Amino acid sequence: MTELYANAKNFYIDGKWVAPSTDTVLDVLNPATEEVITQIAMGTKEDADTAVAAAKAAFPSWSATSREERLSLLEKIVDVYKRRMGDLSATVTAEMGAPNALASKAQVPAGLGHLMTAIEVLKNYEFEQVKGTTVLLREPVGVCAMITPWNWPLNQIWCKVAPALATGCTMVLKPSEVAPLDAVIVAEILHEAGVPSGVFNLVHGDGPSVGSVLSAHPDIDMVSFTGSTRAGILVSKNAADTVKRVSLELGGKSANIVLPDADLEAAAQVAAGACFTNSGQSCNAPTRLLVHEDQHDELVELIKGATATYATGDPQTKGTVLGPLVSKTQFDRVQALIQAGLDEGAEAAVGGLGLPEGLDKGYFVRPTVFTGVTPDMRIAQEEIFGPVLSVIKYSSEEEAIQIANDSEYGLGGAVQSSDPARAFKVASKIRTGMVGLNGAGLDPTAPFGGYKKSGNGREWGEFGFDEFTEVKAVMGYQPA
Numbered sequence: 001m002t003e004l005y006a007n008a009k010n011f012y013i014d015g016k017w018v019a020p021s022t023d024t025v026l027d028v029l030n031p032a033t034e035e036v037i038t039q040i041a042m043g044t045k046e047d048a049d050t051a052v053a054a055a056k057a058a059f060p061s062w063s064a065t066s067r068e069e070r071l072s073l074l075e076k077i078v079d080v081y082k083r084r085m086g087d088l089s090a091t092v093t094a095e096m097g098a099p100n101a102l103a104s105k106a107q108v109p110a111g112l113g114h115l116m117t118a119i120e121v122l123k124n125y126e127f128e129q130v131k132g133t134t135v136l137l138r139e140p141v142g143v144c145a146m147i148t149p150w151n152w153p154l155n156q157i158w159c160k161v162a163p164a165l166a167t168g169c170t171m172v173l174k175p176s177e178v179a180p181l182d183a184v185i186v187a188e189i190l191h192e193a194g195v196p197s198g199v200f201n202l203v204h205g206d207g208p209s210v211g212s213v214l215s216a217h218p219d220i221d222m223v224s225f226t227g228s229t230r231a232g233i234l235v236s237k238n239a240a241d242t243v244k245r246v247s248l249e250l251g252g253k254s255a256n257i258v259l260p261d262a263d264l265e266a267a268a269q270v271a272a273g274a275c276f277t278n279s280g281q282s283c284n285a286p287t288r289l290l291v292h293e294d295q296h297d298e299l300v301e302l303i304k305g306a307t308a309t310y311a312t313g314d315p316q317t318k319g320t321v322l323g324p325l326v327s328k329t330q331f332d333r334v335q336a337l338i339q340a341g342l343d344e345g346a347e348a349a350v351g352g353l354g355l356p357e358g359l360d361k362g363y364f365v366r367p368t369v370f371t372g373v374t375p376d377m378r379i380a381q382e383e384i385f386g387p388v389l390s391v392i393k394y395s396s397e398e399e400a401i402q403i404a405n406d407s408e409y410g411l412g413g414a415v416q417s418s419d420p421a422r423a424f425k426v427a428s429k430i431r432t433g434m435v436g437l438n439g440a441g442l443d444p445t446a447p448f449g450g451y452k453k454s455g456n457g458r459e460w461g462e463f464g465f466d467e468f469t470e471v472k473a474v475m476g477y478q479p480a
Helices: 045-063 067-083 085-096 100-124 153-167 181-193 207-216 229-240 264-280 293-307 328-343 397-405 420-427 461-467
Strands: 011-013 016-018 025-030 035-041 128-131 134-140 143-147 170-174 200-202 222-226 245-249 254-258 286-292 347-350 368-371 388-394 413-416 469-475
Touching: 011 045, 025 085, 035 181, 045 134, 045 143, 045 170, 045 200, 045 207, 067 085, 067 100, 067 153, 067 181, 085 100, 085 153, 085 181, 100 153, 100 264, 100 461, 143 153, 143 207, 153 170, 153 181, 153 222, 153 461, 170 181, 170 207, 181 200, 207 222, 207 229, 222 229, 229 245, 254 264, 254 397, 264 286, 264 293, 264 388, 264 413, 286 293, 286 397, 293 347, 293 368, 293 388, 328 347, 328 388, 388 397, 397 420, 413 420, 461 469
Parallel strands: 143 170, 143 222, 170 200, 222 245, 254 286, 254 413, 286 388, 368 388
Antiparallel strands: 011 016, 011 200, 025 035, 128 134, 134 469, 347 368
């Protein structure tokens, strides 16, 4: 597979693969085997500056292209993307541990979905609106820095790159150094599709060496960041002196409220799937399950049964549902939080510490369901980012809503009820950017983002276009 990543030790800048400024490299590990896949070059301030300069130089011409030109380019990108889906799927499995089925049916198609959505939005997006004698123009925000995570790498790259291209922005991408190889293929796709030189640039590196340079750079007009709340705060601080736009999609600790009239069997399946998919490495995963005290024991038994169907193991093996966590750092953090739950008095009804049975290497975590959890426990307040579900009792609908909102995060949430009107009423009182009713999946045209420490931007669909545009008012317009 190494030959697939022939460009991994170079950066894509100004339309070509170029050598980095230093010979510093980083091993990219397979989290299932703990073996080295290949190495990537690690960038410096000099590399970031070169990439920004290329994007800045390309902006005047690219921002002046027509809707039709951008549509044609996006359609070419889709064609090339489809041809490379096999490579992308194999790469996501290798570098971040997504099982084959998840990689091929969700991780990789997610990127394609954002491209297709961008095409549909661009066809009718209102770059110009006339309101009386005032014309409102939506213009590309400029040169954008994109800093993306490892957990849904293609989803997060394309929900930024696609609308940025569509609105006339140029960009520098710094993907996560933990799972960077899919981004190499993304650059190859864009090159083959004919993206003009300088419009898209790729530099690998860590946060201090490249991420902070991009977020503070005076020639960057916008930073679009997805990652931890801790890192997002640093991005905002670095960007403050240049007063650039900062769009943040950060952590979450979403609540799933099961109302007393819900179908408990269905609710158990929804709860397990929403929490455990991608080995729990989803920022919007509802990891707090709120259940009425009278139904607690019954629902826990159903959850235990549902959890038993989540086979954990080699992501290359057919039938595997949960692969490893992405790194030893993540594994150690999740183990520490499981231990914290036990220390604070919660009980692991399923799972617990250590590797799953039959596994002696890799960063695998046992899918874990905690009972006896109170809202003040660490496992009920901190984002774990692993397959760990905390079951919390409530005695009234009002208390359930209060517990759901008792979080510094506000990204997602869920409500289960047989009464659609009741479910909607409860959802409207949850202080989050998104709420799914009765297992409803994400809508690629709906805004993705959160309240509070979950961020301040909105991605996906038309809302993603809004993020990458500035609004200009031209007054005194006299139509011919």
